Amino acid sequence: MFTGIIESVGSVIAVLHEGTNMQFWITSSLSAGLKPDQSIAHNGVCLTVEAVKDNTHQVTAVQETLQKTHIGEWKAGDYINLEQCLTLNSRLDGHIVQGHADTTATCIAKEALNGSWKYHFRFPEKFAPLIIEKGSVCVNGISLTAFDVTQNSFAVAIIPYTYEHTNMQQLNKGDTVNIEFDMIGKYVVRGMELGRG
Known part of the structure:
Protein backbone atom coordinates (compact mmCIF):
# COMPACT_ATOMS: atom_id res chain seq x y z
CA MET A 1 0.00 0.00 0.00
CA PHE A 2 1.28 3.46 -0.94
CA THR A 3 0.22 7.11 -0.69
CA GLY A 4 1.39 8.60 -3.98
CA ILE A 5 4.01 10.81 -2.32
CA ILE A 6 7.25 10.29 -4.26
CA GLU A 7 10.39 9.70 -2.18
CA SER A 8 13.03 9.58 -4.89
CA VAL A 9 13.54 9.64 -8.64
CA GLY A 10 15.64 6.77 -9.91
CA SER A 11 17.28 6.18 -13.26
CA VAL A 12 17.13 3.00 -15.34
CA ILE A 13 20.67 1.82 -16.03
CA ALA A 14 20.02 -1.57 -17.64
CA VAL A 15 17.15 -3.42 -19.30
CA LEU A 16 17.25 -7.20 -19.77
CA HIS A 17 14.79 -9.53 -21.51
CA GLU A 18 14.19 -12.97 -20.03
CA GLY A 19 11.45 -14.95 -21.78
CA THR A 20 8.29 -12.83 -21.62
CA ASN A 21 9.64 -10.85 -18.66
CA MET A 22 11.73 -7.69 -18.52
CA GLN A 23 14.32 -7.03 -15.81
CA PHE A 24 15.46 -3.56 -14.83
CA TRP A 25 18.41 -2.30 -12.84
CA ILE A 26 17.64 1.09 -11.31
CA THR A 27 19.92 3.46 -9.44
CA SER A 28 18.50 5.83 -6.84
CA SER A 29 19.08 7.38 -3.43
CA LEU A 30 16.81 4.67 -1.95
CA SER A 31 18.44 1.64 -3.59
CA ALA A 32 21.28 1.00 -1.13
CA GLY A 33 18.82 0.78 1.77
CA LEU A 34 16.46 -1.66 0.08
CA LYS A 35 16.25 -5.40 0.69
CA PRO A 36 15.10 -8.27 -1.53
CA ASP A 37 11.36 -8.96 -1.24
CA GLN A 38 10.47 -5.32 -0.50
CA SER A 39 7.58 -3.80 -2.47
CA ILE A 40 8.45 -0.52 -4.16
CA ALA A 41 6.21 1.57 -6.41
CA HIS A 42 7.95 2.34 -9.71
CA ASN A 43 6.00 5.03 -11.59
CA GLY A 44 3.04 3.84 -9.56
CA VAL A 45 3.51 0.12 -10.24
CA CYS A 46 4.27 -2.16 -7.30
CA LEU A 47 7.35 -4.27 -8.10
CA THR A 48 9.35 -6.58 -5.84
CA VAL A 49 13.02 -5.85 -5.22
CA GLU A 50 14.98 -8.94 -6.28
CA ALA A 51 18.56 -7.84 -5.76
CA VAL A 52 20.49 -4.86 -4.39
CA LYS A 53 24.03 -3.92 -5.36
CA ASP A 54 25.67 -0.69 -4.19
CA ASN A 55 23.27 2.10 -5.19
CA THR A 56 21.19 0.00 -7.58
CA HIS A 57 18.33 -2.47 -7.30
CA GLN A 58 16.77 -4.98 -9.67
CA VAL A 59 13.09 -5.62 -10.37
CA THR A 60 11.23 -7.76 -12.89
CA ALA A 61 8.00 -6.99 -14.75
CA VAL A 62 6.02 -10.02 -15.89
CA GLN A 63 3.80 -10.17 -18.98
CA GLU A 64 0.60 -9.11 -17.14
CA THR A 65 2.32 -5.98 -15.82
CA LEU A 66 3.87 -5.18 -19.20
CA GLN A 67 0.45 -5.38 -20.88
CA LYS A 68 -1.27 -2.98 -18.47
CA THR A 69 1.47 -0.39 -17.94
CA HIS A 70 4.06 1.53 -19.92
CA ILE A 71 6.96 -0.30 -18.26
CA GLY A 72 7.74 -2.12 -21.51
CA GLU A 73 8.78 1.26 -22.96
CA TRP A 74 11.43 1.92 -20.29
CA LYS A 75 14.99 2.24 -21.54
CA ALA A 76 18.36 3.10 -20.03
CA GLY A 77 18.42 6.74 -18.94
CA ASP A 78 14.68 6.99 -18.19
CA TYR A 79 13.71 8.57 -14.87
CA ILE A 80 11.36 6.61 -12.58
CA ASN A 81 9.31 7.87 -9.60
CA LEU A 82 9.92 5.69 -6.52
CA GLU A 83 7.95 5.23 -3.30
CA GLN A 84 8.42 2.68 -0.55
CA CYS A 85 5.33 1.03 0.93
CA LEU A 86 3.49 2.46 3.93
CA THR A 87 4.40 1.68 7.50
CA LEU A 88 1.69 1.62 10.16
CA ASN A 89 3.00 4.81 11.77
CA SER A 90 3.10 6.89 8.57
CA ARG A 91 0.95 9.89 7.76
CA LEU A 92 -1.33 9.39 4.78
CA ASP A 93 -0.33 12.56 2.92
CA GLY A 94 -1.66 11.55 -0.50
CA HIS A 95 -4.43 8.98 -0.95
CA ILE A 96 -4.63 5.19 -0.74
CA VAL A 97 -2.67 3.74 -3.66
CA GLN A 98 -2.27 0.02 -4.28
CA GLY A 99 0.48 0.16 -6.89
CA HIS A 100 -1.76 -1.74 -9.32
CA ALA A 101 -2.09 0.38 -12.45
CA ASP A 102 -5.51 0.24 -14.11
Whole structure:
Protein backbone atom coordinates (compact mmCIF):
# COMPACT_ATOMS: atom_id res chain seq x y z
CA MET A 1 0.00 0.00 0.00
CA PHE A 2 1.28 3.46 -0.94
CA THR A 3 0.22 7.11 -0.69
CA GLY A 4 1.39 8.60 -3.98
CA ILE A 5 4.01 10.81 -2.32
CA ILE A 6 7.25 10.29 -4.26
CA GLU A 7 10.39 9.70 -2.18
CA SER A 8 13.03 9.58 -4.89
CA VAL A 9 13.54 9.64 -8.64
CA GLY A 10 15.64 6.77 -9.91
CA SER A 11 17.28 6.18 -13.26
CA VAL A 12 17.13 3.00 -15.34
CA ILE A 13 20.67 1.82 -16.03
CA ALA A 14 20.02 -1.57 -17.64
CA VAL A 15 17.15 -3.42 -19.30
CA LEU A 16 17.25 -7.20 -19.77
CA HIS A 17 14.79 -9.53 -21.51
CA GLU A 18 14.19 -12.97 -20.03
CA GLY A 19 11.45 -14.95 -21.78
CA THR A 20 8.29 -12.83 -21.62
CA ASN A 21 9.64 -10.85 -18.66
CA MET A 22 11.73 -7.69 -18.52
CA GLN A 23 14.32 -7.03 -15.81
CA PHE A 24 15.46 -3.56 -14.83
CA TRP A 25 18.41 -2.30 -12.84
CA ILE A 26 17.64 1.09 -11.31
CA THR A 27 19.92 3.46 -9.44
CA SER A 28 18.50 5.83 -6.84
CA SER A 29 19.08 7.38 -3.43
CA LEU A 30 16.81 4.67 -1.95
CA SER A 31 18.44 1.64 -3.59
CA ALA A 32 21.28 1.00 -1.13
CA GLY A 33 18.82 0.78 1.77
CA LEU A 34 16.46 -1.66 0.08
CA LYS A 35 16.25 -5.40 0.69
CA PRO A 36 15.10 -8.27 -1.53
CA ASP A 37 11.36 -8.96 -1.24
CA GLN A 38 10.47 -5.32 -0.50
CA SER A 39 7.58 -3.80 -2.47
CA ILE A 40 8.45 -0.52 -4.16
CA ALA A 41 6.21 1.57 -6.41
CA HIS A 42 7.95 2.34 -9.71
CA ASN A 43 6.00 5.03 -11.59
CA GLY A 44 3.04 3.84 -9.56
CA VAL A 45 3.51 0.12 -10.24
CA CYS A 46 4.27 -2.16 -7.30
CA LEU A 47 7.35 -4.27 -8.10
CA THR A 48 9.35 -6.58 -5.84
CA VAL A 49 13.02 -5.85 -5.22
CA GLU A 50 14.98 -8.94 -6.28
CA ALA A 51 18.56 -7.84 -5.76
CA VAL A 52 20.49 -4.86 -4.39
CA LYS A 53 24.03 -3.92 -5.36
CA ASP A 54 25.67 -0.69 -4.19
CA ASN A 55 23.27 2.10 -5.19
CA THR A 56 21.19 0.00 -7.58
CA HIS A 57 18.33 -2.47 -7.30
CA GLN A 58 16.77 -4.98 -9.67
CA VAL A 59 13.09 -5.62 -10.37
CA THR A 60 11.23 -7.76 -12.89
CA ALA A 61 8.00 -6.99 -14.75
CA VAL A 62 6.02 -10.02 -15.89
CA GLN A 63 3.80 -10.17 -18.98
CA GLU A 64 0.60 -9.11 -17.14
CA THR A 65 2.32 -5.98 -15.82
CA LEU A 66 3.87 -5.18 -19.20
CA GLN A 67 0.45 -5.38 -20.88
CA LYS A 68 -1.27 -2.98 -18.47
CA THR A 69 1.47 -0.39 -17.94
CA HIS A 70 4.06 1.53 -19.92
CA ILE A 71 6.96 -0.30 -18.26
CA GLY A 72 7.74 -2.12 -21.51
CA GLU A 73 8.78 1.26 -22.96
CA TRP A 74 11.43 1.92 -20.29
CA LYS A 75 14.99 2.24 -21.54
CA ALA A 76 18.36 3.10 -20.03
CA GLY A 77 18.42 6.74 -18.94
CA ASP A 78 14.68 6.99 -18.19
CA TYR A 79 13.71 8.57 -14.87
CA ILE A 80 11.36 6.61 -12.58
CA ASN A 81 9.31 7.87 -9.60
CA LEU A 82 9.92 5.69 -6.52
CA GLU A 83 7.95 5.23 -3.30
CA GLN A 84 8.42 2.68 -0.55
CA CYS A 85 5.33 1.03 0.93
CA LEU A 86 3.49 2.46 3.93
CA THR A 87 4.40 1.68 7.50
CA LEU A 88 1.69 1.62 10.16
CA ASN A 89 3.00 4.81 11.77
CA SER A 90 3.10 6.89 8.57
CA ARG A 91 0.95 9.89 7.76
CA LEU A 92 -1.33 9.39 4.78
CA ASP A 93 -0.33 12.56 2.92
CA GLY A 94 -1.66 11.55 -0.50
CA HIS A 95 -4.43 8.98 -0.95
CA ILE A 96 -4.63 5.19 -0.74
CA VAL A 97 -2.67 3.74 -3.66
CA GLN A 98 -2.27 0.02 -4.28
CA GLY A 99 0.48 0.16 -6.89
CA HIS A 100 -1.76 -1.74 -9.32
CA ALA A 101 -2.09 0.38 -12.45
CA ASP A 102 -5.51 0.24 -14.11
CA THR A 103 -4.43 1.51 -17.51
CA THR A 104 -2.14 3.92 -19.29
CA ALA A 105 -2.89 7.44 -20.48
CA THR A 106 -1.28 9.73 -23.03
CA CYS A 107 -0.18 13.27 -22.28
CA ILE A 108 -2.05 15.41 -24.81
CA ALA A 109 -0.90 18.82 -23.57
CA LYS A 110 1.60 20.41 -21.20
CA GLU A 111 1.21 24.05 -20.22
CA ALA A 112 3.69 26.19 -18.27
CA LEU A 113 1.69 28.63 -16.15
CA ASN A 114 4.42 30.92 -14.77
CA GLY A 115 5.01 29.03 -11.54
CA SER A 116 3.02 25.84 -12.05
CA TRP A 117 2.31 23.38 -14.84
CA LYS A 118 -0.92 21.94 -16.22
CA TYR A 119 -0.96 18.53 -17.88
CA HIS A 120 -3.84 17.05 -19.87
CA PHE A 121 -4.17 13.28 -20.26
CA ARG A 122 -6.35 11.07 -22.49
CA PHE A 123 -7.34 7.62 -21.24
CA PRO A 124 -9.57 4.77 -22.51
CA GLU A 125 -13.22 5.84 -22.22
CA LYS A 126 -14.28 2.61 -20.51
CA PHE A 127 -12.62 3.96 -17.34
CA ALA A 128 -14.75 7.15 -17.30
CA PRO A 129 -16.86 6.05 -14.27
CA LEU A 130 -13.70 5.78 -12.14
CA ILE A 131 -12.67 9.44 -12.21
CA ILE A 132 -14.50 12.50 -10.93
CA GLU A 133 -13.93 16.26 -10.81
CA LYS A 134 -11.59 17.08 -7.90
CA GLY A 135 -11.10 13.38 -7.20
CA SER A 136 -7.79 11.65 -6.58
CA VAL A 137 -5.87 9.98 -9.38
CA CYS A 138 -2.40 8.43 -9.40
CA VAL A 139 -0.21 9.40 -12.38
CA ASN A 140 3.13 7.57 -12.59
CA GLY A 141 2.78 6.95 -8.86
CA ILE A 142 2.03 10.58 -7.95
CA SER A 143 -1.12 11.35 -5.97
CA LEU A 144 -2.81 14.21 -7.84
CA THR A 145 -6.20 15.92 -8.05
CA ALA A 146 -8.09 15.60 -11.35
CA PHE A 147 -10.06 18.45 -12.89
CA ASP A 148 -11.49 19.37 -16.31
CA VAL A 149 -12.68 15.75 -16.36
CA THR A 150 -14.41 14.46 -19.53
CA GLN A 151 -15.38 11.00 -20.77
CA ASN A 152 -11.80 10.27 -21.79
CA SER A 153 -9.55 13.00 -20.44
CA PHE A 154 -8.58 14.97 -17.35
CA ALA A 155 -6.10 17.60 -16.26
CA VAL A 156 -3.81 17.93 -13.25
CA ALA A 157 -1.89 20.90 -11.86
CA ILE A 158 1.72 20.46 -10.76
CA ILE A 159 3.28 22.68 -8.11
CA PRO A 160 7.01 23.54 -8.28
CA TYR A 161 7.96 21.07 -5.52
CA THR A 162 6.33 18.14 -7.32
CA TYR A 163 7.79 19.26 -10.64
CA GLU A 164 11.30 19.36 -9.17
CA HIS A 165 11.10 16.13 -7.13
CA THR A 166 9.41 13.75 -9.60
CA ASN A 167 9.83 12.79 -13.26
CA MET A 168 7.03 15.19 -14.33
CA GLN A 169 9.68 17.57 -15.61
CA GLN A 170 10.70 14.96 -18.20
CA LEU A 171 7.09 14.32 -19.26
CA ASN A 172 6.00 15.88 -22.55
CA LYS A 173 3.11 15.79 -25.00
CA GLY A 174 2.80 12.32 -26.53
CA ASP A 175 4.36 10.49 -23.58
CA THR A 176 2.60 7.57 -21.89
CA VAL A 177 1.97 7.34 -18.13
CA ASN A 178 0.61 4.72 -15.73
CA ILE A 179 -2.77 5.49 -14.21
CA GLU A 180 -4.35 4.08 -11.05
CA PHE A 181 -7.84 5.31 -10.27
CA ASP A 182 -9.10 5.80 -6.72
CA MET A 183 -9.68 2.44 -5.01
CA ILE A 184 -12.80 3.55 -3.14
CA GLY A 185 -14.39 4.71 -6.39
CA LYS A 186 -13.66 1.32 -7.95
CA TYR A 187 -15.49 -0.49 -5.15
CA VAL A 188 -18.48 1.86 -5.48
CA VAL A 189 -18.69 1.29 -9.24
CA ARG A 190 -18.34 -2.48 -8.79
CA GLY A 191 -21.13 -2.53 -6.19
CA MET A 192 -23.42 -0.59 -8.50
CA GLU A 193 -22.67 -2.95 -11.39
CA LEU A 194 -23.68 -5.86 -9.20
CA GLY A 195 -26.89 -4.08 -8.17
CA ARG A 196 -25.79 -3.56 -4.60
CA GLY A 197 -25.16 0.19 -4.67
